[in-house]
Amino acid sequence: MKVCFLLAMTVALTIPASALAADDKEKALFIDGNCNNCHNLSDTTVGPSLIDIADKYRGDIEAQGKLEKKVRTGGSGSWGVMPMPGTRQSISDADIKVLVTWILAQKAKPKSDNKTDGQSGKEAK
Numbered sequence: 216m217k218v219c220f221l222l223a224m225t226v227a228l229t230i231p232a233s234a235l236a237a238d239d240k241e242k243a244l245f246i247d248g249n250c251n252n253c254h255n256l257s258d259t260t261v262g263p264s265l266i267d268i269a270d271k272y273r274g275d276i277e278a279q280g281k282l283e284k285k286v287r288t289g290g291s292g293s294w295g296v297m298p299m300p301g302t303r304q305s306i307s308d309a310d311i312k313v314l315v316t317w318i319l320a321q322k323a324k325p326k327s328d329n330k331t332d333g334q335s336g337k338e339a340k
């Protein structure tokens with residue numbers, strides 16, 4: 216709980232109030248699950264960016280279930296040869312559902328990659 220509180224404080228202090236969305240819970244899970252080691256909101260790092268994932272599966276009604284399984288067990292081949300590891304059991308299936316729903320809901324990349332608007336880049340770090 217203490218960690219959650221500190222995390223919430225950090226988020227509150229580092230992003231402008233206007234960007235404080237209702238997705239603090241998802242961001243905390245994303246960090247707790249170490250997803251942020253390999254994924255970032257809008258830049259490809261070890262894994263694809265969350266926006267790229269959302270773009271790839273927009274309109275795919277099977278994406279939610281497919282990606283929940285993939286996050287649970289890991290795998291490769293959708294983006295390249297780099298494998299994603301499975302997720303540890305203390306991140307529950309319900310948590311993974313929340314994460315995948317959140318990832319798939321990411322909005323398309325803004326046309327100008329303007330990182331000073333508080334909308335892009337920072338949030339999923």
Ligand code: HEC
Pocket residue numbers: 245248249250251252253254261262263268282285286290291292293294295296297298299300302306314315318
């Ligand atoms: C060690 C690095 C690493 C970590 C940690 C990691 N991922 Fe990934 N992730 C990857 C890689 C690499 C891919 C691309 C896999 C592929 O090409 O199929 C990926 C792909 C994905 C995809 C798209 C899968 C597909 O088939 O299109 C989702 C969704 C995803 N990750 C979510 C998460 C979530 C949620 C977490 C945290 C619980 C997480 N990842 C943790 C490296 C990672």
